[in-house]
Amino acid sequence: MNGPNPLRRLHAELLYARHGVRVLARPLLLFIVVVLIGGVVEHEYGSTPGSPPQTWTRAFFVSYTLMFSEHLEETPTHLLAQLMHYGQPLLGVLVVSEGILRLGVNLLNRETNARTWVEIMAATAKQHVILCGLGSVGFRVAEELVSMGVEVFAVERDANGQFVERARMIGVHVIIGDARAEDLLVQLHIDKARAIIVATDDDLANLEIAMDAREIAKDVHVVMRLFDQRLAQKVRSVLGIEASVSTSRLAAPLFASAALDPAVVGTHRIGETVLVVVQVTVGEGSVLRGQSYGSLSGRGMTVVGVRGENGQWALSPKPDRWFTVGEQLQVLVRSDQVDELHNIAAG
Template sequence: MRITLHWKLFAALIIVVAIFITGTAGYVYIEGWSVFDSLYMTAITLTSVGYQEVHPLSRAGRVFTIFLVICGYGMLAVMIGLVSTFLIEAEFTELRRFKKMKKRLQKLENHYIICGGGRIGERVAEEFARAKVPFALIEKDEERVNYLLEKYPGIICIKGDATEEGVLKKAKIEKAKGILTTFPSDADNLFVVISARAINPMLRTISRAAEEETQRKLTTAGADAVILPNLTGALRMASLAIRPNVVSFLDVMCGTGEFTLNLEEVEIPPSSWLIGKTLGEAKIPNKTGLIVIAIKKRGTDIFKFNPLSTEKLDPRDILIVLGSGEQIKKLKRYAREKEAI
């Protein structure tokens, strides 16, 4: 709708210019005036300023001036209508978008909160949206909020300062699964981590850090993981020089290549028919097309890489698999079945 209104305003501007050109040309032709005098006469006529005529008008010139006055009032009415429509439509669209977002926010639970809508926060939001992970993003800059809502219409973007406890509660931090702080300031990240832990101790907390010295402080404050963009960027550059094919493969898995694969984790539900079965009996590659990279056994931090076909599956085991998004969905459905299919 906004695009249509923009084009209407542009068309109205073209008409105004055309009327000015017509008026100027008319006075030049009818009265024989100079271009400047004709343009001046057209301007004061169309704007109804009321200054005296540049030169005495002939009968034909007066008729032409009446035509210009009618065009001027018509042009003014059209411009006022278009501008009013534009403003009302923009306000209505903003209100409707806010109501929809508020309704989605009320239903939100077991979600992630992204603090900061800068380049890193935007990329995290983009990845969450692609993976259909529920999240809310907090950003205090109004212009940035509008940009994000325009680019990603379906997201929940809250305008506010994430360092304030009230704003975190507005994002339903009590019911959240995790929080990611992406601010360029280590002090802001540290403050949010402390506040988040105080409100919801069970929250999984991931923080950005600009300085390596801050990593220990963030971990002590309760961050489960700390990411240093400068360090990861340096390691990537070194890897591109030393092992470019490995980086290309990782790009494919991260969705930055031409063909996208996902490295995903799938938990075995307690009621799954897969419990007690071996990987060979589960036939996951045959049924889904996925590659099982590793298994993380329940209640441990140990990964069994390249597991054997004789490896037994237990409730809450986590399978690390590689494949397309559709194949991963198929495995999740397959794992939820209570009987073999």
């Protein structure tokens, strides 16, 4: 996945720097207030006998140096000024220490910093995909999306999940939290997202997240992982979610077909029709010899891939290409056509 463009990266860095400044806002404000008060006291009461009155510039400079325990002037005679001369260095130590402590805690709190950075990146993102659940299925989905150049923001409850660091390594923005918290989806700017994929292993949690997502962003594309096939159908028809996927419904045809024929390498379902991708080799006696790839379309079959001499698969070969003995093909057929394909390929 390509990283964010330089301007967006700069924008994100500036937002993150502003967050760092906010951490120091309270001690900085206290520091300024103490210096201002000390400057006024120094100007009004800080003069020693026989010395000219303090200028405002000098008074504020003396007040500033007192914050760091530096005494540039003799101790004044006025009680209030004396209290400032002795008390301001102590206040300076406390205020500066608080600032250093806040900054240190902020730098060391990696989890908070990581979450803040992800939220900032989400604020500057458009057409990203939000993925809820980084289990084995979620991680594979993230891998596919990243390979397509899509920016992915993943939400995972378990900070120690086995795929969390692996996802970060491939460029996924991971935030630790519960996707059922509505504010989390808002922080990830679901309103600007291309889609949200809900892939936890809890059907009820998935349903709740999907409904929250639709409530926050009515036009967002929702893809759900559901184990219950009937629930998946109801979600599609009643809730108006564009795509609800039953993993068992998708996986079952592949398992069944692969068990019956090891040449089956993939499946796809359209309605109640199961399509399978079968890998075959054109034999010496094949009826396909001397025919074009397109000739299979009359049988309801489609060549989707051919392995070249270099061992690499070429996708969607031209239909006017001719079959040759010994070449390996992947052909899309109905599940009831597998035996027929083997017969015409082998001869």
